[in-house]
Structures are given as C-alpha cells and as structure tokens.
Amino acid sequence: xxxxxxxxxxxxxxRQWYGHLYKYTLDANGVMSKSPQWDAGSKxxxxxxxxRNVFTVNWKGGSWKxxxxxxxxxxxxxxxxxxxxxxxxxxxxALGSDEWDEDARSERYKLGDIYHSGLVEIGPxxxxxxxxxxxxxxxxxxNREKLVYVQANDGMLHAFEAETxxxxxxxxxxxxxAEGRMTGMKQDLTKSGNTITVTWxxxxxxxxxxxxxxxxxxxxxxxxxxxxxxxxxxxxxxxxPGFYALDVTDPDEPQFMWAVENIIYNRTGDELxxxxxxxxYVSYWARSGSSAARTNIxxxxxxxxxxxxxxxxxxxxxxxxxxxxxxxxxxxxxTWVAIMGNGSQMGIxxxxxxxxxxxxxxxxxxxxxxxxxxxxxxxxxxxxILWTGSTRLVKYxxxxxxxxxxxxxxxxxxxxxxxxxxxxxAIQGSVGPSYILDCAYIDRNKWLFINTGDYxxxxxxxxxxxxxxxxxxxxxxxxxxxxxxxxxxAGSVSTNVKGWYIEIPKDEYATTPPVYYNGHIFxxxxxxxxxxxxxxxxxxxxxxxxxxKGAWTGEAKYxxxxxxxxxxxxxxxxxVYAGVTKYPQAQTTIPGDLKVGEEAAxxxxxxxxxxxxxxxxxxxxxxxSGVMVPSYWRRWIP
Numbered sequence: 001x002x003x004x005x006x007x008x009x010x011x012x013x014x015r016q017w018y019g020h021l022y023k024y025t026l027d028a029n030g031v032m033s034k035s036p037q038w039d040a041g042s043k044x045x046x047x048x049x050x051x052r053n054v055f056t057v058n059w060k061g062g063s064w065k066x067x068x069x070x071x072x073x074x075x076x077x078x079x080x081x082x083x084x085x086x087x088x089x090x091x092x093x094a095l096g097s098d099e100w101d102e103d104a105r106s107e108r109y110k111l112g113d114i115y116h117s118g119l120v121e122i123g124p125x126x127x128x129x130x131x132x133x134x135x136x137x138x139x140x141x142x143n144r145e146k147l148v149y150v151q152a153n154d155g156m157l158h159a160f161e162a163e164t165x166x167x168x169x170x171x172x173x174x175x176x177x178a179e180g181r182m183t184g185m186k187q188d189l190t191k192s193g194n195t196i197t198v199t200w201x202x203x204x205x206x207x208x209x210x211x212x213x214x215x216x217x218x219x220x221x222x223x224x225x226x227x228x229x230x231x232x233x234x235x236x237x238x239x240x241p242g243f244y245a246l247d248v249t250d251p252d253e254p255q256f257m258w259a260v261e262n263i264i265y266n267r268t269g270d271e272l273x274x275x276x277x278x279x280x281y282v283s284y285w286a287r288s289g290s291s292a293a294r295t296n297i298x299x300x301x302x303x304x305x306x307x308x309x310x311x312x313x314x315x316x317x318x319x320x321x322x323x324x325x326x327x328x329x330x331x332x333x334x335t336w337v338a339i340m341g342n343g344s345q346m347g348i349x350x351x352x353x354x355x356x357x358x359x360x361x362x363x364x365x366x367x368x369x370x371x372x373x374x375x376x377x378x379x380x381x382x383x384x385i386l387w388t389g390s391t392r393l394v395k396y397x398x399x400x401x402x403x404x405x406x407x408x409x410x411x412x413x414x415x416x417x418x419x420x421x422x423x424x425x426a427i428q429g430s431v432g433p434s435y436i437l438d439c440a441y442i443d444r445n446k447w448l449f450i451n452t453g454d455y456x457x458x459x460x461x462x463x464x465x466x467x468x469x470x471x472x473x474x475x476x477x478x479x480x481x482x483x484x485x486x487x488x489x490a491g492s493v494s495t496n497v498k499g500w501y502i503e504i505p506k507d508e509y510a511t512t513p514p515v516y517y518n519g520h521i522f523x524x525x526x527x528x529x530x531x532x533x534x535x536x537x538x539x540x541x542x543x544x545x546x547x548x549k550g551a552w553t554g555e556a557k558y559x560x561x562x563x564x565x566x567x568x569x570x571x572x573x574x575x576v577y578a579g580v581t582k583y584p585q586a587q588t589t590i591p592g593d594l595k596v597g598e599e600a601a602x603x604x605x606x607x608x609x610x611x612x613x614x615x616x617x618x619x620x621x622x623x624x625s626g627v628m629v630p631s632y633w634r635r636w637i638p
Contacts, residue, residue: 003162004032004577005121005148006606009113014205015102016185017113019152023165024605029596032604038165040148040158041111047167049096049107054156056172057256057292059285064256064292068095068172081180086200090186094154102204112154113208116237118215118319120149121162122230122248127220129391137220137228145251151212151234155182159251171254173234173244174285174294175261176211181240184209210239215382218248219322219392221336223363224329231257231362233338235316240265241343243316244285245365256292258365259285262313263296282310286364307366312356314343319382323394325359326414327368334393336362339409341379341399342372355379355401357409357421371409371421383409384437386446398437398448404428406437406448408473425471426479427452438516442546445474447499449521449545451510466509470521470545471499486548490555493547500548511538517571517612519619521545524566524578525558535563535583540594542613551613552593559591564603574617578608 003023010018022036044052050069058066058075066072070091077087093099096110103109123146125138146162155177156170176182180198185206188199201207214237220228230249236242242261248254261283280299285292299311318341329335342356356372357379372379383397397409404427410420425448438449450469471477477498484494486502494500504510508527515522521543528536539558542551550557563586568579575596580603582588594601594610601610611617 003037004607005119005150006036007114007117007119007150009115011113012208015208016109016154016206017208018109019111019113019154021111021114021119021148021150021158021160021165022605023148023162024607026609029599031596031602031609032607034604036605040160040165040167041109043160043165044096044110044167045107047110049092049110052095052110052167053169054095054172055169056177057174057259057285057287059174059292059294061291063290064287076177079174079177080183081178082183082200090183093186094182100202100204102206110154111158112152112156112211114150114152115210116213116215117151118217120216120218120232122147122149122218122232122251123162125220125228125230129220131222133222133226134220134228141249147248147251149216149218149232149248151214151216153209153211153213153239155185155211157212157232157234157246159248159254168251169254171246171256173212173242173259174256174292175236175240175242175244175259175283178283178294179261179263182211185211210237213237213239214243214316215319217320217322217338219336219362221322221362222324222332222334223336224332226332231322233320233322233362235319236261237316239315241310241313241315243320245362256285256287257363258287259283260308260310260313260365262310264314280311282308282313284308284365304370307361307368309367309370310358312342312354312370312372313358314345316340317344318342318379318399320360321383321385321394321397322362323385323387323392325368325394325411325416327416328414329361329363335368336392337368337394338362339383339385339394339397341381341383343379357383357399357407359411359416359419369416369419371419381437384439384448386439386441396446398424398439400427400437400450404452406450424448424473424478427467427469428465428480438514438521440516440545442519445472447472447474447545449514449516451512451514451523452504465506466504467501468504468510468514468521468523468541468543469499469501470543470548471501472497472546475499484548488557490550490557492557493544493549493555495547497546499546502548508539511566512569515569515571516545518616519545520551520612520616522569522571522576524569526565535586536565537562538564538566538580540566540578540591542616544615551615556593559593561588561591562586563588566608571612574612576608576610576612578610580606580608582606 006022008020021040024032054068073088077084089099098108148160158170159168186201190197214235216234218232232246244259245257264280284295320338320340324334324336327335338360359369381400385397395412400406406425408424452466475498484496484500486492511526512524525539538561541558563583565581570577
C-alpha cells in the first residue's frame with residue numbers, strides 16, 4: 001500500500017552487526033522515493049535502552065509474560081544459563097546499554113542484522129474468506145494498527161509501527177532465550193580434544209551469530225474458541241531446528257502460543273556443534289491461561305505416532321504454508337494447520353536424519369501427521385499449497401527433496417491416518433529444488449513449476465545439472481523423459497500437453513523461485529563472468545506456463561542486465577517488483593522492454609519496478625488459478 005520495506009545490515013568484526021529496516025514510499029507509477037521515509041535502526045537510537053518494551057516467556061512459574069529487564073535478572077538468569085550478576089549486565093547490554101564501553105558512549109547500536117529473515121506487515125484483516133465469523137472478525141479489527149514484524153539476529157522479533165518506524169515492542173522466543181543460544185553473543189569457546197571450555201566475555205568483544213534468522217508467515221485462522229485470530233509463525237532458520245507461534249490479533253497485547261525445538265545441536269559461542277555426548281530430546285513450550293511450561297521429551301521416548309515427533313526437525317529453512325484441513329477441531333469441522341519440511345542439515349554429519357513433512361495444528365504446535373519415508377532426502381523447499389477459490393482449504397501440496405524427487409501430499413481425507421505423500425515426478429541428474437515450487441490450476445489441470453539448484457548451499461551438492469521445469473501433473477507424467485526439451489532461444493515452444501523443460505547452462509543459475517502470474521512464469525538467473533575481475537549478467541525470464549513461449553518482444557524468453565543480480569520477485573496488480581543488488585563498478589542499462597507505463601524502468605534503492613509484458617497483462621483463462629506462495633528475497637551470493 002504505497003510503501004516498500006528494505007532491510008540491510010553492516011558487518012562488524014567482534015561486534016554485533018548493525019541492522020537497518022528502511023521504508024520507502026511509492027508514487028502512482030510504482031517508483032520508489034529517493035530517500036527513505038524512515039529507518040527503524042535510526043529510530044531505535046532515539047530511544048533509551050531502559051524505555052524499550054521487550055518481553056519473553058517465563059516457563060519457571062508465575063505469569064508467562066516477563067519483561068526482559070535488568071530488574072528481572074534473578075528470574076531470567078537460569079533461563080539464560082548465566083549467574084545473576086552476568087545476567088544483569090547481559091540484559092542491559094542486549095537492550096542497548098554500552099556495558100563494556102564498545103562504542104565510547106552510554107548506549108550502543110540496538111537493532112541487530114536482518115539477514116535471512118522474512119518480513120510481515122499486518123494491519124486490518126484483508127482476507128477473502130467468505131466465512132460469516134471471518135466477516136465479523138474483519139469488522140471488529142477494521143481499525144487495527146498496522147505493524148511491520150521482522151526478525152533480527154539480536155534474538156528479537158521486532159514490531160515496528162508502519163507509519164513511523166518506531167518500535168512498539170520486541171519479543172524474545174523461549175528457544176532463543178534458552179540453551180545458551182542468546183548468551184553465546186558474549187561467550188568464547190576453546191576446544192581441546194573432546195573438551196569444550198566456555199569463557200564469559202566480560203569485555204567489549206562479542207560474537208555476531210544467527211539467533212532469529214528464518215522466514216516468517218502469518219495468517220488469520222479459526223481456533224477452537226470459535227474465533228478468528230491472527231497468528232504469526234517465526235522460524236529460527238540458520239540458528240537452529242526450532243520455531244514458535246505468537247498471537248498478534250491485538251497488536252497491543254501479543255500472546256505467546258507455543259514453541260518447539262529439537263535439541264540435537266549445541267549452540268556454544270559462535271559455533272554450531274552436534275550434541276554427540278548428550279541424549280537428544282524435543283523441547284516444547286506452551287502457554288495455558290496466564291502461565292507457560294516447558295516439556296522435554298527424550299528421542300527414545302517419542303513414538304512415531306507422538307504429536308511431538310519432531311525428532312527429524314533440522315535447521316528450519318522450509319517456510320510454512322498455512323491453511324485448514326477437513327479434520328474436526330472440537331466443535332469445529334476444520335482444523336487450521338501449518339505445513340513445512342523438516343529443513344536442512346547444513347552439511348553437518350547427520351546420517352540418521354530422515355526427511356519429513358510436518359502437518360502441524362497451528363493452535364498448539366502439535367502434529368496431526370508426519371509424512372515421509374526413508375527414501376526421502378532433506379526437505380528444504382517451502383510447501384506449495386494448491387487450492388481454488390477464496391477459501392484456505394488444503395487438499396494438495398507439493399515439496400521437493402535434494403534427490404530431485406517431487407512429492408504430492410494428499411490431505412483430502414478427514415482422518416489424518418489416511419493422509420499420504422507420494423512421488424509424482426523425478427528430475428534427472430539434479431540436486432533438486434531449494435527454492436519454493438509454484439503450482440496452479442490451468443484449464444482444470446494441476447501444473448508444477450520448478451527451478452532446481454542449491455545456491456544457498458543447503459544441500460551441499462553442486463555437481464548436478466539444473467533445470468527450469470513446467471509439468472502437468474494431471475497428465476500422468478512422472479519423469480522428464482515425457483516432457484518437451486526447449487532451449488532459451490526465442491521460438492523454442494512446446495506443444496506437449498504434459499509440459500516442458502529448459503536445461504540451465506553450467507555458468508548460469510536461477511536466483512529466484514518461479515512465480516506464476518496470469519498464465520506465465522517469471523524468474524531470474526545470473527551468469528557469472530569468465531573474468532574473475534568482471535561482473536556478471538542477470539536474465540529476467542517470462543515464459544508462457546504451458547508452452548514455454550517467451551513473452552518479451554519478438555517472443556524472447558528473457559531480457560538481460562549487466563552488473564546486477566535479482567534476488568527476489570513479487571508481482572501485484574500487473575506490476576513486477578524485483579529486489580536488485582547492483583555492482584557499483586558496473587554500468588547497467590535497463591532493457592527497453594522494462595517500462596512503467598510509457599516511462600523507462602529504473603533501479604532505485606535496490607528495487608526495480610516494471611509492468612508485466614503486454615502478453616501477460618492480456619492473458620485470460622476460463623478457469624481459476626490459485627496457489628499460496630510466500631514471497632521473500634534470497635541472500636546475496638556473488
């Protein structure tokens with residue numbers, strides 16, 4: 001709604017990285033303002049550390065909500081894994097007090113780096129759910145304050161006011177507070193044989209680390225009390241195998257719901273280590289009324305049918321999809337769920353891991369079903385959920401593993417024990433997708449769109465061929481041998497109703513997921529220069545989803561830009577917004593096909609906005625299409 005949020009950060013050595021969140025305005029042509037309306041990092045600098053509203057979860061007895069303040073150091077110390085004196089200084093430091101004279105002033109920079117985190121803006125409900133109770137929910141919250149929620153590696157979920165950029169509050173999830181994860185910012189470790197020694201850093205040095213570095217998603221969901229609530233799910237991402245849920249229906253009174261952590265890694269100092277010498281267990285935090293409790297269950301005591309069977313949860317890289325399934329929830333006919341893969345091993349030797357997809361009751365974090373099998377590899381792709389109409393009913397979803405296998409999850413039965421996940425397509429000679437798939441109904445057929453590759457090094461195998469694939473799953477196809485092979489040249493078009501694919505050359509790789517819009521697929525790639533001292537070239541592809549025909553002038557499949565890399569694509573109301581990183585030493589010429597109205601498109605503040613090609617704007621279908629696709633930028637990899 002007239003604004004763009006741009007996160008940024010500044011690395012520092014032996015100090016916490018500086019984080020920024022800028023808001024830019026957009027004019028009627030979608031051109032971003034030259035200067036930001038605000039920077040949340042600068043806004044935080046204007047507030048005393050002691051005046052901040054930061055809270056966490058108390059699972060040791062009493063009220064669940066505990067202010068993260070130095071006056072609560074005695075209660076917070078055992079949860080942080082510190083002495084009371086250490087906790088007193090650490091809490092003040094984490095809030096922004098310069099306890100160790102690192103900035104030669106009374107307060108240090110407060111906002112941590114926003115690296116892989118997602119960003120969610122939540123204001124008055126805008127969903128199209130036709131349910132009568134949802135209409136009431138929308139009416140009751142029509143004036144709800146608009147906040148921007150973002151996770152940072154200071155360990156906090158920040159809620160910033162969308163109009164001013166001021167921090168309203170911040171939340172530290174229990175699985176960030178616990179296990180020494182957060183306090184590792186002020187710890188060093190030394191290893192001698194199998195012995196690890198942890199040293200408290202009572203000096204200016206601190207260790208930047210992953211704390212809250214995963215994506216987020218939010219949805220209005222119907223819970224067992226018969227009311228709709230706005231629930232935010234946050235993933236730890238690179239920080240560990242955990243996630244949490246917060247009820248943000250009332251932005252003035254956010255309510256902790258639950259959190260899950262698979263305690264198989266030891267976050268100590270600035271390293272991630274396998275808990276080789278301790279028994280593995282699953283931790284579960286849950287609020288009940290005004291209090292919260294933590295439950296630890298050893299892996300050996302968790303059965304396959306347990307509703308806390310998170311034994312295979314790894315670093316949470318798979319963004320959840322949210323919808324409801326036809327399973328009774330108390331007196332309600334449906335249950336709202338989150339669907340996500342078990343995540344990435346990130347190259348840590350973990351031969352016992354079995355890939356899984358979790359179907360989670362979003363109200364309490366407990367599992368309705370774990371889908372998977374010993375033949376599956378890591379599931380790092382977000383779940384692509386296919387549906388029609390304006391409801392959020394989940395019938396089918398799709399994920400890909402790092403063995404190049406695409407699976408279809410079938411949740412149509414009202415009994416979770418009958419749910420199943422089956423192989424529907426095999427990608428030859430590829431590591432599989434690490435980006436989200438996209439999917440859509442096109443002329444009553446289920447189509448999948450896949451970019452393969454592993455450019456986040458989530459799966460550690462780069463010696464494979466990569467592809468852009470469009471496959472009609474409804475046609476009974478199960479391998480690439482059934483598809484038409486196209487080239488990236490104009491005029492290379494498929495007439496095969498089963499689908500098509502393009503082999504991506506070795507020196508080129510996709511930098512965004514495929515995005516389906518109006519019968520076409522949008523994605524970007526990057527071609528490295530053969531000269532290590534020179535910059536590369538980005539390609540912006542727009543292809544007819546069923547034929548692979550190019551939509552640019554002269555049926556070209558792509559347009560090129562030198563010296564930039566496109567890291568994300570979002571399409572709204574006929575306009576493409578592409579996140580762009582530009583090499584300062586390169587001269588970039590914007591292709592003539594990229595326009596906003598009659599004006600040439602421009603790159604401004606890391607954003608390139610342009611109209612979809614005329615062929616896309618004029619595309620029409622007699623049948624609906626629909627898919628849940630979380631939108632997020634990928635990190636910059638030169």
